[in-house]
Amino acid sequence: MTKAPPGYKTRKQRAATGPTVRMKHTKVKTARGRKISSKLWLERQLNDPYVIEAGRQGYRSRAAFKLLELDGKFHFLKSGARVVDLGATPGGWSQVAAEIVLKGKNGKAGKVVALDIQAMEPLPDVTFLLQDFMDSDAPDNLKAALGGEADLVISDMAAKATGHTPTDHLRIMGLCETALQFAREVLATDGAFVAKVLQGGTEGDLLNAMKTDFKVVRHAKPPASRQDSAEMYVVATGFKGRTLGRLET
Numbered sequence: 234m235t236k237a238p239p240g241y242k243t244r245k246q247r248a249a250t251g252p253t254v255r256m257k258h259t260k261v262k263t264a265r266g267r268k269i270s271s272k273l274w275l276e277r278q279l280n281d282p283y284v285i286e287a288g289r290q291g292y293r294s295r296a297a298f299k300l301l302e303l304d305g306k307f308h309f310l311k312s313g314a315r316v317v318d319l320g321a322t323p324g325g326w327s328q329v330a331a332e333i334v335l336k337g338k339n340g341k342a343g344k345v346v347a348l349d350i351q352a353m354e355p356l357p358d359v360t361f362l363l364q365d366f367m368d369s370d371a372p373d374n375l376k377a378a379l380g381g382e383a384d385l386v387i388s389d390m391a392a393k394a395t396g397h398t399p400t401d402h403l404r405i406m407g408l409c410e411t412a413l414q415f416a417r418e419v420l421a422t423d424g425a426f427v428a429k430v431l432q433g434g435t436e437g438d439l440l441n442a443m444k445t446d447f448k449v450v451r452h453a454k455p456p457a458s459r460q461d462s463a464e465m466y467v468v469a470t471g472f473k474g475r476t477l478g479r480l481e482t
């Protein structure tokens with residue numbers, strides 16, 4: 234279990250407030266061979282309180298705080314839950330999920346199965362599948378690794394940005410829709426689905442489609458999500474279960 238430093242105490246507090254550490258701005262010198270875009274990226278990383286906090290707490294990515302903040306608001310991560318983490322590399326979300334669900338309650342042991350198209354350094358107690366989620370056998374491989382129904386499917390999948398906003402939007406929405414279809418197949422009744430989407434036109438249709446299957450559907454932009462990014466998250470809780478009528482939707 235990672236330990237919170239002063240100024241960023243309990244999990245609840247982290248979720249409610251984000252990092253509170255005051256920082257000096259670090260400038261990066263332009264080195265020979267370093268592109269201006271790399272210099273700006275490095276400067277942003279060095280001055281990002283979430284990056285610094287992730288390093289302090291042993292999280293592999295600043296994205297860990299997005300999941301913590303979303304969970305602080307919607308409470309979908311539960312001790313003993315069985316979780317599928319899609320687009321898991323480098324592993325921040327898997328770390329957060331494992332930290333919470335593997336603390337088994339009432340003898341119920343939680344499980345985390347993670348998948349990514351890119352390799353991930355192993356994490357204790359997390360089963361990792363190196364595979365493109367869009368491969369036709371990915372859903373079956375995930376189900377086999379899980380060995381039963383899931384209580385939660387989380388997806389932070391994002392295809393590499395092309396810089397062409399409509400294309401990026403459609404690609405991420407395609408991943409999200411496929412993740413939703415998988416969630417419909419694998420979730421236990423009352424399960425939850427959390428996924429990254431990009432604001433840009435079609436996310437409203439997706440939210441409406443989700444309302445058929447889930448009792449509560451919300452969208453949120455956690456404080457750790459950069460303000461200049463179109464990224465946001467859909468959070469659907471209370472899966473209604475698989476019925477014949479809904480299976481075809």
Ligand SMILES: C[S@@+](CC[C@H](N)C(=O)[O-])C[C@H]1O[C@@H](n2cnc3c(N)ncnc32)[C@H](O)[C@@H]1O
Pocket residue numbers: 293294296297319320321322323324325326327348349350351364365366367389390391392393408
């Ligand atoms: C923003 S990163 C995820 C960060 C992660 N949630 C964390 O906390 O460290 C997005 C990930 O989605 C993965 N990804 C994109 N397309 C994918 C696909 N078709 N199948 C599996 N993973 C995919 C990328 O390889 C990348 O690792």
